[in-house]
Amino acid sequence: MTEPTGAQRDMEAVSKFVESFAAQLVEAGMQRMPARVFAALLSSDEGAMTSTELGEQLRISPAAVSGAVRYLAQQHMVSREREPGSRRERYRVHSNQWYEALTSREAVLKRWEGALREGVASLGEGTPAGRRMAETLAFFEFVDGEIAAMMERWRAHRERIFGTSEA
């Protein structure tokens, strides 16, 4: 309940959240720097920061920022913006899109399915192992389909709670 001194946004609290959320992401398998950068963006009021700002808050080199951002952009968790007329870039987390990216994991699922399909083919549909893999494969295909529907329901749910869509 200690209202921070106005514009300062209680750096202390922000930093504490950033590090603890990043730690969770790391435990879930994300690399450390991307996790920290992402958490910082998430906790910024703008939802966007420049490379310099990130470097200062996290005490990391420009090189580290660059690497982390490249990774996050590839994963569709942040996007790059060029403020027109400046060379400076801002990295932004789109409130909705990032967890949608997280959920779909399209690429990952598809590759697993591919590997399983090969497994079924090469071990033989008739073998016990083949059958086990076929079932697993069916599961992933099922999940694929379900997730799309689930996200649709989420968007409806979200609109109901938070009002009309952003953007």
Place this chain on the structure above:
Amino acid sequence: MTEPTGAQRDMEAVSKFVESFAAQLVEAGMQRMPARVFAALLSSDEGAMTSTELGEQLRISPAAVSGAVRYLAQQHMVSREREPGSRRERYRVHSNQWYEALTSREAVLKRWEGALREGVASLGEGTPAGRRMAETLAFFEFVDGEIAAMMERWRAHRERIFGTSEA
């Protein structure tokens, strides 16, 4: 279509699948040894192997098997069985349970929710960042609920396709 020479199960093909599936798991964030051990179990006809068998097929030390199995057991992806009267243990992948474990990820979700809740509290519900986090939190809570229902539908679907449940 090269029917393997009877009982030999085409070691070649098995090994090829094991390594390629393990590679996918690694890319998805799993450690190498657990991934390889898991893939080996998945492709065994029994769905279960002893420590020695695993060591031989994968060419790794008993210590490595031990470590990998401990990890997999913690994640509820395999279970240990004691064949009565022998000190030998077998590690088994339960066809259904492992991917259910994968999907639920209960613990992970809960911890993320916890971290986000703290974030909302410490940054303030009124702030833009606070609102962003509240929405993200709502998303995870929504997913939590959906997943249970989805798994229910899966079991029905599965039964329809593969016949009555095992076990």
Place this chain on the structure above:
DNA sequence: CCTTAACTTCACAAATTTCTGAAAGTAGCG
């Protein structure tokens, strides 16, 4: 009881990953 078979733990060597500083691009702006 003693022996032996099986799994586990531990300390260390090796491999891999991660982050940095320095150098090199690249594009705005005068």
Place this chain on the structure above:
DNA sequence: CGCTACTTTCAGAAATTTGTGAAGTTAAGG
């Protein structure tokens, strides 16, 4: 057209992770 402000790339130092051999523990079987 050159200067300056940003970003990216790269090579290497540092830290972390991973897998092994060897010793330790436990229980089955004689």
